[in-house]
Amino acid sequence: MSSKVAVILAWISTFILYPGIAAGASKLSELSKINLPEPATKIATEMYDLHMFVMYVCVVIFIGVFGIMLYSVVKHRKSVGYKAANFHHSTTVEIIWTTIPFIILIALGYPATQTVIAMKDTSTPDITIKATGYQWLWGYDYLTGEGEGISFYSKMSTPREQIRNEAPKGENYLLEVDNNVVVPVGKKIRILMTANDVIHAWSVQALGVKQDAIPGFIRDAWFKAEKTGIYRGACSELCGKEHAFMPIVVEVVEPEKYSQWVVAQNKKSEETAVDVNKEFTMDELKAQGEKVYAGTCAACHQVTGKGIPGTFPGLDGSKITNGPKAEHIKMVVNGKAGTAMAAFKHLSDVDIAAVVTYERNAWGNTMGDVVQPSEIKEFRN
Numbered sequence: 377m378s379s380k381v382a383v384i385l386a387w388i389s390t391f392i393l394y395p396g397i398a399a400g401a402s403k404l405s406e407l408s409k410i411n412l413p414e415p416a417t418k419i420a421t422e423m424y425d426l427h428m429f430v431m432y433v434c435v436v437i438f439i440g441v442f443g444i445m446l447y448s449v450v451k452h453r454k455s456v457g458y459k460a461a462n463f464h465h466s467t468t469v470e471i472i473w474t475t476i477p478f479i480i481l482i483a484l485g486y487p488a489t490q491t492v493i494a495m496k497d498t499s500t501p502d503i504t505i506k507a508t509g510y511q512w513l514w515g516y517d518y519l520t521g522e523g524e525g526i527s528f529y530s531k532m533s534t535p536r537e538q539i540r541n542e543a544p545k546g547e548n549y550l551l552e553v554d555n556n557v558v559v560p561v562g563k564k565i566r567i568l569m570t571a572n573d574v575i576h577a578w579s580v581q582a583l584g585v586k587q588d589a590i591p592g593f594i595r596d597a598w599f600k601a602e603k604t605g606i607y608r609g610a611c612s613e614l615c616g617k618e619h620a621f622m623p624i625v626v627e628v629v630e631p632e633k634y635s636q637w638v639v640a641q642n643k644k645s646e647e648t649a650v651d652v653n654k655e656f657t658m659d660e661l662k663a664q665g666e667k668v669y670a671g672t673c674a675a676c677h678q679v680t681g682k683g684i685p686g687t688f689p690g691l692d693g694s695k696i697t698n699g700p701k702a703e704h705i706k707m708v709v710n711g712k713a714g715t716a717m718a719a720f721k722h723l724s725d726v727d728i729a730a731v732v733t734y735e736r737n738a739w740g741n742t743m744g745d746v747v748q749p750s751e752i753k754e755f756r757n
Contacts, residue, residue: 413582416607416628417599420584422491430484495584498598501566503559509569509576509589509611511718512618512675516557519568523638526645529722530555531671532621539621550620551608556627560634564600573711573718574616580609580626588613601628617716618675652725652749658733661746665734668727672720673735681739688716692739701747704732705755725749725756 415421452458503521507514513531518524533554537543546552559565569578569589579586583599601607611622629637670679676688683690691697696704708728711719720728729747736743 415584416582416601416603416605417584418602419491419495419599420582422487422494423584426488426491429487433480433484495597498566498596500564501598502563504566504568505557505559506568506570507557507578507589508722509571509573509578509615509622510722511573511616512611512622514578514622514624515572515722516555521563522635523641526638526641528555528641530557530625532623534621536674548608551610551623551625553623553625556606556625558627558629558634558637559601560631561601561604561628563631564598566596566598569595569597572722575613576611576615576622577613578609578624579612580607580624582607583609583626585609586612601626604628604630616718621675650724650726650749652753655748656726656729656746658737658746661730661733662737663730664726665730665732666738668723668731669734669738672723673731676716681735681741691735692741697735697741698743701732701736701745701751702755704736705747705752708732709752709755721756725752728752 412424412427415424501520503523504519506517506519508517510529513529515529516527518526530553532550533552534546534548534550535543538545538549567578567585567587569587570593571589571591573591575591576589577586578589578597580599583601585597585599587595587597589595605628607626607628609624609626611619611624613619615622673691677683677691678688681690681692696707705728707717708731709719709721711717723731726749729749729752732747733745735741736745736747
């Protein structure tokens with residue numbers, strides 16, 4: 377009898393409680409700080425509602441099954457005179473506890489399937505953006521739409537002093553970047569995802585997007601933000617030592633503001649364009665190289681260039697930084713297979729030339745030579 381009641385309660389929870397649960401589920405995000413973030417897209421709202429619906433069904437089943445079990449144990453115990461029933465099976469019960477769970481699974485699976493199908497429909501986007509994962513930052517290329525041709529890198533901007541507990545934590549600790557992904561509200565945005573080195577994952581829960589970025593493959597997802605705001609996420613694959621420091625920030629703005637941003641980005645690109653054939657001075661290269669090193673290399677090799685013994689080699693006095701320039705350039709551009717040294721070919725010719733020059737003339741290294749961007753261009757070719 378207890379099994380019959382349990383499956384009946386589960387059936388009731390699925391088909392009677394669902395309308396009220398689904399209708400109010402999205403409002404619960406405002407009341408809870410430990411649940412999924414408040415959804416900003418239709419897909420994210422459907423995900424949230426499904427999440428809450430399944431949870432409540434599970435709660436009802438749990439309470440029904442274990443409540444009846446506890447009741448049976450207490451009321452039907454031997455000490456109050458009850459005797460165990462003597463039967464082998466009940467065909468009716470077998471049919472019920474097989475059929476009802478099947479119906480529950482269909483009730484759960486149908487809306488989930490509808491949502492998954494909608495998630496995969498990346499057709500007819502208004503804007504297409506390619507997101508490339510690197511250890512440990514994101515590169516973005518606007519492929520179609522008003523911002524076509526815009527490209528930039530986006531890396532965490534949380535100061536290292538906060539990470540080392542040398543300064544108070546900021547409001548968006550580990551979830552802030554130097555360059556936000558900017559998109560217009562109400563437009564369908566298709567994100568093409570790939571990676572340069574290891575498997576990463578582009579994930580922003582409030583937008584309903586979470587997709588692996590795999591080297592050598594292009595995967596895609598989409599979102600259409602229904603309200604302006606800043607939405608934060610992070611790489612959700614264990615992609616290496618700096619995995620925790622690879623955030624994603626999407627800024628959704630009004631179409632007019634987006635157009636202004638596009639104009640500003642294009643102007644910025646023109647102003648920062650550098651002739652790779654220009655001859656830079658040692659001081660110019662070292663100044664730029666120190667900035668690149670602090671944002672890209674210092675996490676492993678340390679600001680002092682001493683590295684982390686047994687984990688990451690030091691650059692102060694190393695054979696690479698004090699050896700032939702060609703080998704040093706090769707190491708920075710291509711990395712080293714089988715080690716934690718990733719390729720940094722995504723950096724510009726100027727940045728690579730600057731950081732190599734800095735490393736060869738910083739700390740105790742006194743090579744006295746410079747590497748010009750034209751040398752990096754020649755090496756790539």
